[in-house]
Amino acid sequence: MRARLASLLAHPAALAFAVLASSPALAHHPMGGKTPSTLSEGLLSGLGHPILGLDHLAALVAVGLLASRFASGALALPVLWIIGMALGAFAHMRGIDLPGGELMVAASLIGLGCLALLRPTLPLALLGLVFAAAGFAHGHALAESIIGADTAVVGAYLVGLVAIQATITVATILLVRRLLAGHASTPLVLRAGGGALAAIGVVFLVSALPGLA
Numbered sequence: 001m002r003a004r005l006a007s008l009l010a011h012p013a014a015l016a017f018a019v020l021a022s023s024p025a026l027a028h029h030p031m032g033g034k035t036p037s038t039l040s041e042g043l044l045s046g047l048g049h050p051i052l053g054l055d056h057l058a059a060l061v062a063v064g065l066l067a068s069r070f071a072s073g074a075l076a077l078p079v080l081w082i083i084g085m086a087l088g089a090f091a092h093m094r095g096i097d098l099p100g101g102e103l104m105v106a107a108s109l110i111g112l113g114c115l116a117l118l119r120p121t122l123p124l125a126l127l128g129l130v131f132a133a134a135g136f137a138h139g140h141a142l143a144e145s146i147i148g149a150d151t152a153v154v155g156a157y158l159v160g161l162v163a164i165q166a167t168i169t170v171a172t173i174l175l176v177r178r179l180l181a182g183h184a185s186t187p188l189v190l191r192a193g194g195g196a197l198a199a200i201g202v203v204f205l206v207s208a209l210p211g212l213a
Contacts, residue, residue: 035145035146035147035148035149036145036146036149036153036156036157037149037150037153038153039152039153039156040156041153042146042149042152042153042154042155042156042157042160043156043157043159043160044160045145045146045157045160046156046157046158046159046160046161046162046163046164047160047161047163047164048160048164049142049145049160049161050138050142050161050164050165050168051164051168053142054200054204055105055106055109055200055201055204056105056138056141056142057168058109058197058200058201059105059108059109059112059134059138059197060165060168060169060172061168061172061193061197062109062112062113062115062116062194062197063077063078063081063112063131063169063172064078064168064169064170064171064172064173064175064176065116065172065176065190065193065194065197066112066115066116066127066131067169067172067173068172068173068176068177068190069119069190070124073124074173075170075173076124076128077124077127077128077131078131078165078166078169078170078173080128080129080131080132080135081131081132081134081135081165081169082135082162082165082166083132083135084131084132084133084134084135084136084139085135085136085138085139085142085161085162085165086139086158086161086162087132087135087136087139088135088136088137088138088139088140088141088142088143089139089140089142089143089146089158089161090139090143091136091139091140092139092140092141092143092144092147093143093146093147093154098137098140101137101140101141101144102141102204102208103205103208103209104137104140104141105137105138105141105204106201106202106204106205106208107137107201107205108133108134108137108138108201109134109197109198109200109201109204110198110201110202110205111130111134111201112130112134112194112197112198112201113194113195113196113197113198113199113200113201114194114198115127115130115194116190116191116193116194116197116198117191117194117195117198118191118194119187119190119191119194139161142161176190
């Protein structure tokens with residue numbers, strides 16, 4: 001299992017190509033672009049959006065990958081990400097614009113991937129600020145699909161967002177620790193994973209550039 005995981009993470013270019021090929025079909029909102037109008041639609045939309053949006057999903061994996069390095073305080077990093085995400089969503093719903101939002105989302109994924117790849121020695125507090133800032137960009141983008149919905153539906157959407165993002169990040173932390181515990185190649189595998197995630201970010205960055213023209 002460990003060898004297969006290492007093999008997958010060791011080919012960032014192939015993984016990025018797979019994302020590029022699949023993203024047009026998968027990066028859709030669960031409601032098909034329709035604004036949720038019921039509590040159940042809001043909840044399902046919040047649960048599904050970060051999964052179907054591969055840039056958001058890759059960022060969540062990056063958060064878990066980076067947080068898994070810390071023996072203590074690991075859970076604080078996903079919490080700061082989620083707080084930043086919620087603030088970004090609220091900012092969007094209050095009409096605060098974020099110029100180049102898609103570029104910011106892609107750039108944040110590249111940054112998180114590079115942090116996992118280069119493994120710089122950063123204080124946990126500083127890394128937490130990076131997570132919160134990246135979460136803000138993603139939350140701002142995720143809120144686009146809920147603009148105009150009733151307050152209760154927005155609340156259900158945010159509950160779904162928080163639940164799925166907490167689940168994915170914590171599951172990634174636990175999975176990485178379980179699969180790579182005591183493994184001599186752990187640093188190399190984590191670096192390869194960071195490179196793969198950064199490559200995915202580059203794919204999304206390039207795809208977002210034509211939209212600025």
